[in-house]
Amino acid sequence: MHKEKSRIEIGLGTLVDGTNGINLTCNASDFEGTQLTDAGFAREIEVNVVAEKSEAEITVTINTSALADFTCDICLAPVSKKLTGSLILSYLFSSAVDERNEGSDEHNRIERGAESIDITGEVCETLLLSLPMKVTCTDNPDCRLYGSEKSMKENEEPQPGSVTPWQESLEKLKNKYC
Numbered sequence: 001m002h003k004e005k006s007r008i009e010i011g012l013g014t015l016v017d018g019t020n021g022i023n024l025t026c027n028a029s030d031f032e033g034t035q036l037t038d039a040g041f042a043r044e045i046e047v048n049v050v051a052e053k054s055e056a057e058i059t060v061t062i063n064t065s066a067l068a069d070f071t072c073d074i075c076l077a078p079v080s081k082k083l084t085g086s087l088i089l090s091y092l093f094s095s096a097v098d099e100r101n102e103g104s105d106e107h108n109r110i111e112r113g114a115e116s117i118d119i120t121g122e123v124c125e126t127l128l129l130s131l132p133m134k135v136t137c138t139d140n141p142d143c144r145l146y147g148s149e150k151s152m153k154e155n156e157e158p159q160p161g162s163v164t165p166w167q168e169s170l171e172k173l174k175n176k177y178c
Contacts, residue, residue, distance in 0.1 A: 007118050007120045008024070008026070008047065008118070008119050008120045008123050009116040009117065009118050009119070009120075010022065010049060010051055010058075010060065010116060010117045010119060011115065011116050012058075012110075012114055012115060012116055012117065013115060015051055015053045015058070016053065017053050017054060017055070018052070018053065019050060019051075019052050020050070020051045020052070020053065021048070021049070021050055021051075022048070022049040022050075022051065023046070023047070023048050023049075024046075024047050024049075025044050025045065025046050025047070026044075026045050026047065027043075027044060027045060028041040028042060028045065031120065031123075031124050032120075035124065035128065036124060036127060036128070039068065039127075039128060039131055040068040040069045040070050040131075041066055041068050041127060042068075042069055043066065043067045043068075043069075044066070044067075045064060045065075045066040045123075045127065046064065046065045046066065047062065047063070047064055047123055048062075048063040048064075048065075049061070049062055049063075049119070050063075055093075056092065056093055057090060057091060057092045057093065057107070058090075058091045058093075058110075058117070059088065059089070059090050059091075060088070060089045060090075060091065060117070060119065061086065061087070061088050061089075062085075062086065062087045062088075062089070062119060062122055062123060062126055063084070063085070063086050064083075064084065064085045064086075064123060064126045064127050064130065065082065065083070065084045066082070066083055066127060067080050067081070067082050067083075068080070068081055068082075068083050068131070070132075070135040071135070072135055072136055072137040072140070072143055073134055073135050073136060074136055074137075074140070074143045075137065075140050075143055077137045077139065077140060077143075079135055079136075079137045081132065081135070083127070083130040083131065083132075084130060085126040085127060085129055085130035086126065087122055087125070087126045087129075089108065089119070089122060090107045090108065091107065091108045091109070091110045091117060092107045092108070092109050092110070093109075093110060093111075093112050094109045094110070094111065094112070
């Protein structure tokens with residue numbers, strides 16, 4: 001028996017004018033395809049949706065939070081990181097006549113009689129955009145790119161009157177070409 005993948009929808013009939021909050025949890029396996037599981041999302045995903053409804057539009061803010069499992073890019077040790085993401089969408093109410101007149105690309109159009117808004121793809125996109133470009137662990141001192149004492153000292157402001165290594169290199173280049 002084929003199980004259909006669930007969708008994350010905002011029921012428009014249940015929204016009141018003003019701010020509406022929706023909290024839900026799901027898993028990467030609930031989404032179509034294997035993008036999220038391949039990216040390291042194997043645990044529970046928390047989704048917080050804030051929908052602000054007015055007479056003319058609905059603004060939806062999607063906030064995601066999930067633990068993802070990676071391997072360190074330097075030493076290949078297993079690493080778990082909490083990733084968060086946020087996305088804001090605007091939906092304008094329109095009628096069938098309004099749809100012929102194309103609006104701006106910043107707003108999505110929905111019919112006044114629509115029952116729900118499917119945000120499954122947007123939740124998936126928000127999770128994928130929260131992935132780090134470089135993953136390093138904190139257990140191995142050679143992998144600590146950010147936060148180690150050595151890198152902290154290198155990034156500190158120099159004391160007045162002191163010459164930093166990059167200033168010395170710059171002075172050598174200046175003397176060489178001038």
